[in-house]
Structures are given as structure tokens and as C-alpha cells.
Amino acid sequence: MPHTPDAYRYTRQYHGPLQAVIFDWAGTLVDFGSFAPTQVLIDAFAGFGIDITLAEARVPMGLAKWDHIHALGRLTAVEARWRTRFGRGMSREDVDALYAAFMPLQIERVGEYSDPIPGAQAVLDGLRERHIRIGSCSGYPRVVMDRLLPHAAAQGVHVDHAVAADDLRPGGRPGPWMALANVIELGVTELAACVKVDDTVPGIAEGLSAGMWTVGLSLSGNEVGLTRAELAALDTDDRERRRLFAVDRLSRAGAHYVIDSIADLPVILDAIEVRLARGERP
Missing domain, CATH: 3.40.50.1000 (HAD superfamily/HAD-like)
Structure with a gap:
């Protein structure tokens, strides 16, 4: 059979x-x-002249940090602020630059939180x-x-x-x-x-x-x-x-x-x- x-x-x-x-x-x-990931992200964005709130920084929490920054840049309110300042949406190169600014701050301050x-x-x-x-x-x-x-x-x-x-x-x-x-x-x-x-x-x-x-x-x-x-x-x-x-x-x-x-x-x-x-x- x-x-x-x-x-x-x-x-x-x-x-x-x-x-x-x-x-x-x-x-x-x-x-x-x-607070360690969120507060440092706020500071990294501030270095580019973009204010984000703690609530906004928390929205993509749990993602890898490059992906987290990328997702933040796609939030309607954050994207609007970015466009106002730079005249365009956030590019992958911008995410790379933000990530490069974020990393030393995160390494330095992770123990603090x-x-x-x-x-x-x-x-x-x-x-x-x-x-x-x-x-x-x-x-x-x-x-x-x-x-x-x-x-x-x-x-x-x-x-x-x-x-x-x-x-x-x-x-x-x-x-x-x-x-x-x-x-x-x-x-x-x-x-x-x-x-x-x-x-x-x-x-x-x-x-x-x-x-x-x-x-x-x-x-x-x-x-x-x-x-x-x-x-x-x-x-x-x-x-x-x-x-x-x-x-x-x-x-x-x-x-x-x-x-x-x-x-x-x-x-x-x-x-x-x-x-x-x-x-x-x-």
C-alpha cells in the first residue's frame, strides 16, 4: 500500500x-x-536641531537602534519637523548620521540609567x-x-x-x-x-x-x-x-x-x- x-x-x-x-x-x-534608550535618542535628535518628545521616542521601542531612529523619522510629527528644518524627509544617510551621533552618547550613559x-x-x-x-x-x-x-x-x-x-x-x-x-x-x-x-x-x-x-x-x-x-x-x-x-x-x-x-x-x-x-x- x-x-x-x-x-x-x-x-x-x-x-x-x-x-x-x-x-x-x-x-x-x-x-x-x-529611560536609557529614550533620553539619549532625544539628545541625539536635539544635536540635529530636531526636538522630539519622550512619548515619541518611546513609540518604536524594542527595535534595534538604527531601526528605531528610522521609525522615529517616519512618525508624522517628527517627519514634519525634519522637513521644516531640512526641506526634505529623513534619508537613510540621515539615519546613519543620527545613529553615529547616538552611539557614543548611549555607550557613555547606559550605566547611568x-x-x-x-x-x-x-x-x-x-x-x-x-x-x-x-x-x-x-x-x-x-x-x-x-x-x-x-x-x-x-x-x-x-x-x-x-x-x-x-x-x-x-x-x-x-x-x-x-x-x-x-x-x-x-x-x-x-x-x-x-x-x-x-x-x-x-x-x-x-x-x-x-x-x-x-x-x-x-x-x-x-x-x-x-x-x-x-x-x-x-x-x-x-x-x-x-x-x-x-x-x-x-x-x-x-x-x-x-x-x-x-x-x-x-x-x-x-x-x-x-x-x-x-x-x-x-
Whole structure:
């Protein structure tokens, strides 16, 4: 009897524990409110005589920084300011020039903004106790990551592997490549046993495209975009309104779970392992 494609179909379910958690950096592990990328972008644009707001700088957050600058230049209001000043839209050569101005500022100042987010060290320690490997990736290029990693490690935040946005030829988010590079380096055998944790829409898309569980962070990251002191100063209703806005944004992006900050992650990992034990997949 001839074989048909159906004869080769089978159902494979994974019922084991989590193998790896892959973290973003700014707004996730360090830099509450994600200010290092945004504030430096504002300063870089100012050097070209273009004022951009913090809200505008946050719109493309999560992309590789060249792509972030390019996307900012396509925002209607920013493009109008650029045309007013230069008589034309922003070209790729302009993006290159802005990126060249941005990079030294980012390298110099990344440590200034990158204190650990409360709970980060305890969560990482707990993952190691559970023998869960710790990966990471970022919209930062390698030269910035090389400055950030020792700064974070000196404060107790260190990972097993870190991928920068320019480490890989295919590019960065929202594609899956940085997340999958972690899978290879960490020796993960099952994508369903991985969790991607991120505070941005492109970062959630990255995890989904890599076939992972995704957890969005609302209060500590880019979507709310406030310092801890600013967040604490809000009245209860305003804080909740901003939190729900971030939850909605990240949920619409496809996040399986959305929590306030990394400190809330352990209970979510427990819930995912229960689902894995039932044979569920992301």
C-alpha cells in the first residue's frame, strides 16, 4: 500500500519543565521605566536641531537602534519637523548620521540609567535554583551591551547568555532570531519550554515568532515609562489607568501573560509549568 503524507504525521507533546527564560534588558531587568534608550535618542535628535518628545521616542521601542531612529523619522510629527528644518524627509544617510551621533552618547550613559529593577536579582537566583537557564537579548548593539553587562553584573544581575541587536545578520525584533540564538547557545531542546519576558510590543512579537511563551511587563517598562518615584507619586486611579493601558497594549500584541514587573514572574512560571504538564504549547 503506498504511503501518504498522513502516514508520517504524529503528535508530539512536551510535558517537562521550563528550560529557559529569555529576558529583555531596559525596562525588564534594569532601567525602571526604560529611560536609557529614550533620553539619549532625544539628545541625539536635539544635536540635529530636531526636538522630539519622550512619548515619541518611546513609540518604536524594542527595535534595534538604527531601526528605531528610522521609525522615529517616519512618525508624522517628527517627519514634519525634519522637513521644516531640512526641506526634505529623513534619508537613510540621515539615519546613519543620527545613529553615529547616538552611539557614543548611549555607550557613555547606559550605566547611568541601568540600575537593576527591584526583584530582578532574586528572580534570577530563583531560576538558577530551579536549573532554568537564563538568556537575554536587547535592541542595544554589542558595543552598548559590552558596557551594560559588567555594570549589571556588579549589581547582581548576570545572565548565562546575551545577544545584541547587531550580533546576527538577519536583524533584530520583531523577528525571532535573537531569541532563537539564545536557544542554541543555552542548549534548549524544546521551544515550548522557553519563556520570553519583555516590556515592548516588538519584544513580545519576537517571543511569539520564536514559538515561546511570552510575558509582558506593564509598570516597569516602556508602556508606562515612569521612574519608580514618579510611579509612586501617582494617585491610585491614575496608576491603575496607566497600568491597564499597558496591559491592553501588551495583551493585544499577543502576550500570554502581563505582570507589573519582573518581581511577579515566579508565579507565572509556575502556571506555565502546570500548562506544560498538561501538554499545552504556547
